[in-house]
Amino acid sequence: MLKLNRRIAAIKPSATLAADARATEMKLAGIDVISLAAGEPDFDTPEHIKQAASKALAAGQTKYTAVSGTAALKNAIKLKLKRDNQLDYEPNEIIASAGAKQAEANVINALFDEGDEVIIPTPAWVSFAAMVSLSGAIPKFVPCPEATGFLLEPDTLRRAITPRTRGIMLNSPSNPTGAVYGAEQLIIFNSLSKTYAMTGWRIGFAAGPKEAIAAAGRLQSQNSGNPNSITQAAAIEALTGPQDVLKPMLEAFRKRNALVVERVRRIPGFKLPNVPQGAFYVFPNVSELLGSTFNGKQITDGDQLAAYLLDEAHVSMVGGNDFGASDHVRISYATSTENLNNAFDRVERAVAKLKG
Numbered sequence: 068m069l070k071l072n073r074r075i076a077a078i079k080p081s082a083t084l085a086a087d088a089r090a091t092e093m094k095l096a097g098i099d100v101i102s103l104a105a106g107e108p109d110f111d112t113p114e115h116i117k118q119a120a121s122k123a124l125a126a127g128q129t130k131y132t133a134v135s136g137t138a139a140l141k142n143a144i145k146l147k148l149k150r151d152n153q154l155d156y157e158p159n160e161i162i163a164s165a166g167a168k169q170a171e172a173n174v175i176n177a178l179f180d181e182g183d184e185v186i187i188p189t190p191a192w193v194s195f196a197a198m199v200s201l202s203g204a205i206p207k208f209v210p211c212p213e214a215t216g217f218l219l220e221p222d223t224l225r226r227a228i229t230p231r232t233r234g235i236m237l238n239s240p241s242n243p244t245g246a247v248y249g250a251e252q253l254i255i256f257n258s259l260s261k262t263y264a265m266t267g268w269r270i271g272f273a274a275g276p277k278e279a280i281a282a283a284g285r286l287q288s289q290n291s292g293n294p295n296s297i298t299q300a301a302a303i304e305a306l307t308g309p310q311d312v313l314k315p316m317l318e319a320f321r322k323r324n325a326l327v328v329e330r331v332r333r334i335p336g337f338k339l340p341n342v343p344q345g346a347f348y349v350f351p352n353v354s355e356l357l358g359s360t361f362n363g364k365q366i367t368d369g370d371q372l373a374a375y376l377l378d379e380a381h382v383s384m385v386g387g388n389d390f391g392a393s394d395h396v397r398i399s400y401a402t403s404t405e406n407l408n409n410a411f412d413r414v415e416r417a418v419a420k421l422k423g
């Protein structure tokens with residue numbers, strides 16, 4: 068057998084991307100699957116952002132740029148952080164990367180060493196643990212109860228800290244729970260993927276102490292280089308151009324949130340005590356359905372329930388196992404209200420067929 072790097076050999080593919088890929092495969096095979104698995108808006112990138120990309124292409128902006136992003140993009144990120152988050156960062160405290168994912172991976176690798184502990188409040192985004200493990204550090208999972216809205220409480224955090232603790236991964240709004248933290252973070256990661264419907268463009272950024280950002284920049288310079296030059300031009304327009312293009316998307320997500328909370332709460336066995344305040348996910352507790360059977364096969368965790376709903380209802384969602392909450396499922400509502408209503412009709416019918 069081909070020998071692989073020990074750390075790479077130990078990681079699995081991202082559970083969310085795998086769930087979405089399975090739904091896409093079934094659709095290609097002609098099956099009418101409704102996907103509530105994807106973590107991406109169903110909206111198209113706004114027109115003025117696409118125009119900025121076309122202009123950059125026509126102007127020949129097709130060469131390498133500064134590894135950590137053009138000066139113009141870093142200024143646009145600086146402006147955004149001030150305008151939207153009331154935070155002051157200088158360009159040398161900012162790095163643009165191919166999505167928040169690459170920024171996170173680079174900073175994690177730049178900061179943590181073998182044996183360091185990194186606290187990951189769970190439920191947590193599926194890739195944090197893999198990123199931390201790949202750096203050689205140890206993910207230290209700290210469960211955050213549903214009763215406190217899945218938020219990390221100061222006492223719980225205090226108890227989890229040891230002399231080896233080097234970092235805490237705070238995710239707000241949380242993927243998968245939608246919970247929102249009010250506190251500031253030391254190193255901030257953000258992305259244009261969801262806000263500006265730009266998942267495929269691959270652009271995100273980190274802002275923090277200049278030593279950490281410079282180290283992530285050195286890693287990026289050796290591993291991949293600058294984020295896509297045309298995408299950077301589009302990102303400048305997204306961040307500094309008219310922001311009112313976001314309003315209809317936000318409005319649609321607000322309506323879908325209300326619809327999905329109502330529909331999920333109506334499904335017997337799906338419990339959703341908290342209304343998520345951000346992102347576009349709900350993360351219902353399905354523990355009442357665990358232990359039930361279909362055709363003699365028992366459903367024992369959220370992943371198996373998601374697999375059952377994909378097979379039986381042709382609705383794709385992501386089981387909670389890789390988020391550190393195996394009695395939950397993650398449902399993305401980044402799809403039309405028609406799809407959502409159809410999907411929940413199907414889920415209700417499939418859940419009614421479960422025995423026990």
Ligand SMILES: Cc1ncc(COP(=O)(O)O)c(C=O)c1O
Pocket residue numbers: 106165166167168169171192238242257258259260266270271
């Ligand atoms: C915490 C977190 N980081 C990164 C990502 C990916 O973002 P990007 O498309 O910017 O890489 C997501 C969602 O998919 C996320 O929830």
